[in-house]
Amino acid sequence: MGVFRVLKDDRGGQLLLLFLTVVAIVIPLLNLLVPEGSPFHVTTYTVSLFGKYLTYALLAVAVDLVWGYLGILSLGHAAFFALGGYVMGMYLMRQIGDRGVYGDPILPDFMVFLNWKELPWFWHGLDMFWFAAIMIALVPGLLAFVFGWLAFRSRVTGVYLSIITQALTFALMLAFFRNEMGFGGNNGLTDFKEILGFSLQSDATKVGLFVASAVALALGYLACRWIVTSKLGRVTVAIRDAEDRTRFIGYRVEYFKLWVFTFSAVLAGIAGALYVPQVGIINPGEFSPLNSIELVIWVAIGGRYTLYGAVIGALLVNYAKTLLTGVWPDAWLFALGAMFVLVTLFLPKGIAGIFRRKPA
């Protein structure tokens, strides 16, 4: 079957899927069935925290797809993540209905506060989940498509492309900070009540979102793995290593880059959409260039060109971040920098490189 073919010769991927299956079954049980006093009880806070890590991991997989397999170092991937998150946030805002502070049945609180009389056109339709779900994929995908079409057609590569992606996310951040954009300005979107009719405060919903994140990560991983094991994946690696050569044997390099980049952006958008209901807020800070850079560091630490390495990196670094910022917040950036330097010096293939046998 397809899944077996895709995971053949992929020990890391097999372990990852096993891990996700176990986690998606055990953690909900420990949260919902084990009584609160028991040492085995997992708090709802922890469930959401891990759920957040899983969405980060999906984002990291998306980055590894374009960086490790296509050679495009995108320093703006958090922008696609945040766009997916904003679409989800808009859907959740529309679900609040008249339970907001101002009690307006249609307008979200911040619009009432700004004295707006009616809903901007781009907020329409987002009260329907199916429409929001389409937009979650479409909005980041469309941005990536247009951006990629312009950049790849002009054959912008390497560090120049990285800088442009960085500028892209920075520009979006500045735009979303503005109140008149209609996305809640610097407060962003928050105070969500329910998703698909389930209260976001309830344990069961949070567990459901956690499981959804695990499933999304597993599916996203399989999809990426399917791409990289196909002939298309071999073409992308060929483009990474010798772009001109690939052109001269008849491949339209621009189209391949565009396709994979757009797909990766859609994955990032989906990750963002799962992230927002679990953390309960989305604001322009998510577009911050620093986020995109940090995310590249996760992938570098985990080990690029493996896909599962990106997951390891995202989970480990974020877990470390949670621990360390709890104890000594000021030290985090130094720790992150130190980790990056050490991994680059001693583990150039990242953590996944330790496990990986040398290619024959």
Added chain:
Amino acid sequence: MSMLSDVRETMRRDEVWSFMAPPPSLDLDISHGPILYLEELNVSFDGFKAINDLTLYIDAGELRCIIGPNGAGKTTMMDIITGKTRPDSGKAFFGQRIDLLKLSEPQIATAGIGRKFQKPTVFEFHRVIDNLELALRAEKGVWPTLFAKLSSEQQDYLDETLDLIGLKEQRNAMAGSLSHGQKQWLEIGMLLVQQPHLLLVDEPVAGMTHQEMDRTAELLVSLAGKHSVVVVEHDMDFVRSIARKVTVLHQGSVLAEGSMDDVQNDQRVIDVYLGG
């Protein structure tokens, strides 16, 4: 001024707008003999004339050697044919109808021109067999590639080619682990499986042993007839062993053309090569 000329170019009445014109034809028509027409080409880089009024015809099925001192424009000529460099003026046609100057690199490759580079470039992170698979003549769009599967005939064909280029043992080795000579052979193999009508081969025997050189010569000679082959080479012994017709380039244009003996006895050629 330039805007005005842009507008005029767009509004020309003798042809439809470029985006409305049908896509360029990729059918090769060699009914008049030559497969490649280069006429009055000029290229200059920052004032240096790399190609100077170059006119050259290659007949279908011919094996042509091109020699010339460094900087004679051999590689630039190949760049023009394969779409990497656009000439300042002149014409380049593949067969009667295919205007090379209007096509992109992948389109030219699809039309049937294959190129081997001076420095062997293979995909080092892929296995030898995958290198051939990537080059194999097939639909090369994004979707066909995503769902591509090798048929058993294609599989056999790739294995035959591996045999031919003597890399059967290295079938599953990483291309990056091959020796220089083996990479040259792999690249020739990649050229073959593209099944081009015209092969441009830039310095095929650099870094090869004498034995390997002889085999390369044999292979190239056997290709001529079915394909047209253009070989750029510095190694005179090698050129002598394969050449029927030799073209000498000098300062971006053709200095002499003829059999190896004619060319070697040509006074101008001797002057250029020996610095007379």
